[in-house]
Amino acid sequence: MFKSNNSAILFTALFLMSGNIFQGCGREDLRYTHFSGERSDLTVLLSEEVLFLYPSGEYDADSLAMLLETYDKAYSLAVQLSGREPLPAPQDTDKLPLAIVSKTCGPGCGRLGRKGIEITKHTFDRIYNEFVVNGRHDHLFFYELGRNFWFYGEDPGDTQWEGVHTGFAVFFRDLLVKELKLNIAPINGIPYAKYMEDKQSRFESFLAKMGTDSLNWEKVERIKKQQFPHSPLFWSSLWWELYQKQGREGVIAAFSLLKVQPLPENGEAWFRFLVK
Structure with a gap:
């Protein structure tokens, strides 16, 4: 204690x-x-x-x-x-x-x-x-x-990296909050539950616009900018989708995989890692 x-x-x-x-x-x-x-x-x-x-x-x-x-x-x-x-x-x-x-x-x-x-x-x-x-x-x-707890590389020459690792921090925050069942104060004046609902709604709209062409990176980039003016929310949503579908075990498995395989080197590689 x-x-x-x-x-x-x-x-x-x-x-x-x-x-x-x-x-x-x-x-x-x-x-x-x-x-x-x-x-x-x-x-x-x-x-x-x-x-x-x-x-x-x-x-x-x-x-x-x-x-x-x-x-x-x-x-x-x-x-x-x-x-x-x-x-x-x-x-x-x-x-x-x-x-x-x-x-x-x-x-x-x-x-x-x-x-x-x-x-x-x-x-x-x-x-x-x-x-x-x-x-x-x-x-x-x-x-x-x-x-x-971001252990997964950095490339100052790639402007997407800040969005990737900041998005990870946003996701990790939400993961800890969920797993610990914490009562969270509003974020920027928005109730936390509403904030999460709004983010999920944006991601669902993104998926709907992508349709079956889910791995076309040029299309991903275009629709991502439309639905997520702030790039970190997109990357946090990808991690959150993994958590929603596979639970805590899926997140642990992803972290374990990142320890033994070459790390994704850019935004497209991270996208493919998270949606596979």
Whole structure:
């Protein structure tokens, strides 16, 4: 379960003794190096899977512990489904660093294929209040966790790659939400159930327009742009269709296959992998 304050103090001391990039500035604080290279002193709270770093005095520790309990479950399930863990964080820890910072690459930012998530304080305040007041989880952590669990390549020269791996993170979020039976707050003001219905409706329209010509990539590209102005929703829908048809076992089988065969090299190859 969750560690006591004494464990956090011991953990801080071990970091200091090991010469880690975290440098203690107090009994319960660590100096965290942001993705950007900036440093700040943050308070530590440990759970089974997460190293939570946050501005001191801002949140109730018991409420944070309850929130982290769900994050622990999500991480453990992600490992179970994927059959592997992300690469370790640059920090000397085997846990997933989750840092609340003043700014990052968006409202939240997750490393691709490596442990590490940052969420802006403004965004986390909303996440925290939603959880404490309404008992609902925000989707953002689960999405960024999906980025941590992307192990399947990158090609900066191919503009489709961002849509492919972002779509995977969207799918992985929805998969974790479904499997853990979480109560999710609205996304961009849209109730989560309605958001999922709208996405499914778009995908059904895509399939109807494709007809029997389901593997014609030029036609796929054309209709995809019509039905999915935001490309990641298309790729997340392909993964979701696999999950709908084959269940959790089908997703695990797909992940297992990706570990032993050459990875798809472009959008068309990913499409064919997901629809076969």
